[in-house]
Amino acid sequence: MIxxxxxxxxxxxxxxxxxxxxxxxxxxxSCGLLMNRESPVDLQFNEAKKRILRFISNSTKPVxxxxxxxxxxxxxxxxxxxxxxxxxxxxxxxxxxxGLGCSVMVAALYLVKAITEIATNAEVRLFExxxxxxxxxxxxxxxxxxxxxxxxxxxxxxxxxxIIEPEALKxxxxxxxxxxxxxxxxxxxxxxxxxRNG
Numbered sequence: 773m774i775x776x777x778x779x780x781x782x783x784x785x786x787x788x789x790x791x792x793x794x795x796x797x798x799x800x801x802s803c804g805l806l807m808n809r810e811s812p813v814d815l816q817f818n819e820a821k822k823r824i825l826r827f828i829s830n831s832t833k834p835v836x837x838x839x840x841x842x843x844x845x846x847x848x849x850x851x852x853x854x855x856x857x858x859x860x861x862x863x864x865x866x867x868x869x870x871g872l873g874c875s876v877m878v879a880a881l882y883l884v885k886a887i888t889e890i891a892t893n894a895e896v897r898l899f900e901x902x903x904x905x906x907x908x909x910x911x912x913x914x915x916x917x918x919x920x921x922x923x924x925x926x927x928x929x930x931x932x933x934x935i936i937e938p939e940a941l942k943x944x945x946x947x948x949x950x951x952x953x954x955x956x957x958x959x960x961x962x963x964x965x966x967x968r969n970g
Contacts, residue, residue, distance in 0.1 A: 774888055776843075776951070776961030777836060777897035779935055782928045787834035788894075789925060790824055791901065791918040794841050796879035804840075804914025806922060812915035821883055828887060831894040838921055839883070840901035841876035842868035844941060844962045847948045856941040856949075858902055858967055866904045868952075877952055884953050884960070900965040920968040938962040 781787075788808060795802020796817055803820040806812040807827060815823070828835050845868055848854040853869035860866075866873055887896055903917040924931040941949060941962075951960050 774884065774896040774898065774958070774960050776938075776963035777899045779937060779964050781836065781897060782899065782925055782935055782964070782966070784926055787836050787897070788827070788831050789836050789838070789922070790827060791838040791921050791925075792820060792824065792840065792883075793901070793903070793914040793917040793921075794820070794839055794876050794879045794883065795914070796875055802914070804916075804918045806915075806918040812918045814914050817879060821886060824883065825886060825890050828894055828896060829890050829892050831892070834895045834897060836897045836899060836925075837887075838899040838901045838925075838966060839880050840903055840917060840921065841880040842873050843877075843880065843898055843900040843952050843965075844938065845869070845877075845950050845952050846942065847950070849946050854947055855943060857943050858936060858941065858965060860943075881953060881956055884958060885956055888958060898960055898963045900963050902965055902967045904969070917968075921966050924966045924968065934967050936965040936967055938964060941965065 791806040793804035801814040801816050803815050804812050805815055805820045846854045846856045855867040901921045903920055924934045949962055951962055
């Protein structure tokens with residue numbers, strides 16, 4: 773079973789933890805992967821996917837999966853894509869429906885679809901990670917991004933403002949939020965978002 777996690781489950785004590793800074797590149801190690809308290813590793817997409825599927829297949833505890841990609845989407849009253857509240861900072865935007873956000877969301881679709889097809893008794897709980905708005909010209913370091921997200925999971929009370937409830941993702945009350953995986957027939961709900969500035 774795969775479902776959206778809830779804020780109270782953001783704690784190391786609630787099960788196993790996988791944190792993935794997902795990428796979708798042909799040759800480069802575009803994914804940062806961190807499992808429980810292990811050191812992070814940089815991997816290509818397919819290797820990261822294989823390790824995650826194996827981990828979930830073998831787990832006897834709930835698996836909390838943080839994916840640094842849009843796991844929910846927003847639409848305006850006319851049904852057009854609209855940014856979520858966390859995707860705008862001053863004049864900068866990182867909307868889910870354009871550029872890199874759209875690319876990593878597609879990668880997440882392929883991963884989550886693969887998770888639904890494996891044999892496992894483990895419950896998988898989804899959480900969205902968002903490490904963005906880096907200083908101009910600063911390159912993303914995948915292993916550092918997953919460590920930033922783990923800091924919140926290790927100390928959720930200290931980082932309570934870094935945990936965004938689903939309803940707070942709307943820019944206006946008339947916006948409609950949906951799970952990003954509905955497009956492939958998976959309704960896992962809308963997970964909370966863990967946000968860090970890189």
